[in-house]
Amino acid sequence: MPGVGAERAIHYTDFYKSEAQRYSTAAEVNARSLAYHLSRRTIRIYDNELIVGTHTEHRIGAICLIERAGVAMLEDLFRFEKRAVNPLALDSKARWTLLRSVIPYWLNRNIAMRSFPLLRGIRFSKEQLSGTWFTVNEVGGIAHFLPDYESIIQLGTEGLRERVVGRQAQGNLNKRQTDFLDASLVALDAIEMFADRYRVEAENQGRDDLVALLEHSPRKPANTFHEALQTIWFFQLLIQTESLDQGISLGRMDQYLYPLYLKEKARSDFDPAEIHDLLAAFCLKLSEVIPLFSS
Incomplete structure (x- = not known):
């Protein structure tokens, strides 16, 4: 079963709590937080691999972009494995770390809550979670940019x-x-x-x-x-x-x-x-x- 890439959320939270204040620009905070995560992320090389490197600590995983999507995507924290569509594995230690440390920190620090007044931010998050068949992702910032x-x-x-x-x-x-x-x-x-x-x-x-x-x-x-x-x-x-x-x-x-x-x-x-x-x-x-x- 694919897994939730919880390590990114945990590492980014640790970085923002302990080190982000040392840097004065958003560009450097973004780069330093990525470096912090990559230095700590679990890595594996699988049998017979010709090209190495995975997005998460799992071979197939879903990245938890906590500082961007906020806590909304963790709505299924206690039922990821039981979902009928796209069930995801999540070990108990990571689950409780997300609940106790990660979610409380990012409740009011994610992009939606920083972009809108409180009530509008809450309403926006609710709207994003109410899609039945599809959602028009107007604020996702999806990585459709092309390096040279x-x-x-x-x-x-x-x-x-x-x-x-x-x-x-x-x-x-x-x-x-x-x-x-x-x-x-x-x-x-x-x-x-x-x-x-x-x-x-x-x-x-x-x-x-x-x-x-x-x-x-x-x-x-x-x-x-x-x-x-x-x-x-x-x-x-x-x-x-x-x-x-x-x-x-x-x-x-x-x-x-x-x-x-x-x-x-x-x-x-x-x-x-x-x-x-x-x-x-x-x-x-x-x-x-x-x-x-x-x-």
Whole structure:
């Protein structure tokens, strides 16, 4: 059974309670909270995986975006497993942590309650939960934005960092631009740290193939089709983790992956089945997240 990704809600709550006050900009708070979560999140590498990384502590899970959707999506806290539609597993320890620590903190701190006066916010939340067949999500901020994946795989995080630092050195930045670039460096560090955790796990499991992959991805420019897909996947899953989870925007993969495909095809040991398997594994990864809706 898929599970509720409670760790994100718990980690974000801990961060906002203990550390968020140290940072003065929304951009840095967003980046630091993501980094805090990624440094603590449970990770696993599953048998025969070709591409690693999951959105939640479960292989298939629903991300609990507590600071965005608030507590409304936890309406089913004590009946997630029993629901007729989309039942979700939730262990008892996480359930009680959500009830005692997470929900009380975010009751009046989520986007809806901060956007409207009290009564309007309560009415808005009630309306969002009253949909029978569908809901028009006007305020969800779903992650339908498209990173420059071509540059990402051509530069890697190290090259992207050089680009950010270079722009900072040029100067002539307004405050919003400065805040964005500062937060970008934090996010790049977080991506590398998250990938390193998977590399260590691969070492512990004796997966030399993944160790070699993760020594290069996502830091370095992609030299192989496999490295490119792994780097894209790290960025995609973290965009969905940081923003609202259901947006999948990959752009023209056929165009930005084509040079690497031709490079692979020119190898004397080229095996088209290997490319097929990698693309299939990547597509399956895109299906490992489901929305956290109440019943």
